[in-house]
Amino acid sequence: MSDLAIGASSGAKGEGAFTTRTVAILIAVGIATFAAMLVLGAYAPDLRSGRNGGAHALSNAAVGYSGIVRLAAATGRNPQIVRNPRLLDTEDLVVLTPEAGATDMTKVLQARQGKPTLVILPKWQTVPDPTHAGWARFVDMRSAFEADQVLAPAYKLKTRRFSSGGRPLVSLSWMPATVRFRGPKPVQTISGAKLQPIITDDQGHIVLGQIGPHPFFVLADPDLLSNIGMRDADQARAALELLDFLNSAGAKSVYFDVTLNGFGHAPSPLKLAFQPPFLAMTLALAIAVLLAGVQATARFGATRQRARAIAFGKTALIDNTAALVRKAGRHRALGPRYADLVRERAKGVFGVPARLRDQGLDRYLDALGGRARFTELAEQARAATDPRAMLQAAQALHTWLWEKSR
Known part of the structure; x- marks a missing residue:
């Protein structure tokens, strides 16, 4: 999927903030103003009325x-x-x-x-x-x-x-x-x-x-x-x-x-740039810069294909999913659901009898021993309200499951 496909049509009117003509006029005015500032800076001492x-x-x-x-x-x-x-x-x-x-x-x-x-x-x-x-x-x-x-x-x-x-x-x-x-x-x-x-x-x-x-x-x-x-x-x-x-x-x-x-002044190197014989070199440099600017406005070489707005792979899928969850404001509900996901996975990993559900299943998982009890970690995940606390609780549940299954 391309970002061009997601956005508006490239031929739609008003796509850019400025038209090409407006940008060209702004650049021309900027160059003329800069040149005028250089000339005035060079001849400013001579223009003082006194x-x-x-x-x-x-x-x-x-x-x-x-x-x-x-x-x-x-x-x-x-x-x-x-x-x-x-x-x-x-x-x-x-x-x-x-x-x-x-x-x-x-x-x-x-x-x-x-x-x-x-x-x-x-x-x-x-x-x-x-x-x-x-x-x-x-x-x-x-x-x-x-x-x-x-x-x-x-x-x-x-x-x-x-x-x-x-x-x-x-x-x-x-x-x-x-x-x-x-x-x-x-x-x-x-x-x-x-x-x-x-x-x-x-x-x-x-x-x-x-x-x-x-x-x-x-x-x-x-x-x-x-x-x-x-x-x-x-x-x-x-x-x-x-x-x-x-x-x-x-x-x-x-x-x-x-x-x-x-009201006196000494010879200025900037003023010499606008006087013969150095004026010819100044004009040559200005024309060279102008030609380089004109060349820069023209496309050369093959058109480079734009990258996809949504990349392939599991990492990209996870990142996009996380972004959608954040935009929807549903990240507060992830703690209890992750605790339920770990419980269901532990049920299959440890061969918990199918007849055990809810509190009975939690007591069975707590009886497995270890440095932390499952119910305590699950409660921390359900109580987490900010992303940092939720991440710490999820990491603790993941570590508990890894230690029991290795």
Whole structure:
């Protein structure tokens, strides 16, 4: 007998939970989703918007620098956002915007040694605005000591703040006439050894300075280049002219670093799999897996005959009978019947007179002696209610009969 014969017809409608078409669609969607997750995982660092209200080139908050980046792009200065530290090895101007004194700038400064570099010191302490994504709310001014620590201990600077009243800042006489700023309120200044003034306030305090003979510049007040200053057309024009003045001769771009702000990333092996020349190998592997999947859906070889639902043999018959008894809930009646079966078998084995029945037969079997009496074992079998006790009682009756007949 086959299980197909017992069950419903193989051609009946609704035999499976899903049709072949549904399964194919689920598999296709799963493969497409997995591939999309791999691609997004590879390019996730490049997709981060950076609109967290911070002071960096990706931020559109008041303290951010996305305004000067957009202005530079609109005026053909070809600004670049640096996420990979390896791109810092350029002869063009690189703008560094550390947001705290604890920012580790060692490797960046080593890479920029002797090359045009502008470091903008932090000034404002802000928190993200919960009502506007990418905006920031002013909390207070950062400690001047924190700004002092940005370049320490390599360069010891002293940060101070003065009331400017919005008066014009003073630039070097040989600088372009368009590089003219109004003083922020308040204006943040710096002082230190080997610091040469480039832009100062009307009292001579340095706002933008150069350290040493190399083109290494430090802007004390970020409001000259941040989105705060870009609100005014004259300030924005002066900011663009300042970048041109600080850049190297023949420069093709201005680089704004965001690795110091936590938006950098190193080359990823997963990303390489989606870029030439490794893209060809990735596509070849994907096609090979697809072909293997298509081949797996086709039958090959002879059809294997399905096994019988009910096997041949005494053991299978006993197992099936026991299963039927359990399903019917009649196992509780097996104890008394097994005791009666052993009594009838013992009657033939021991030659018990045919005239003895019931109690007389039980007394005769008890008189045979041994370690246990038949009536006691039979009573245990009749009293058994759970399968374990019933099995123990049946085994005891079987042992009693075997000991008497050997």
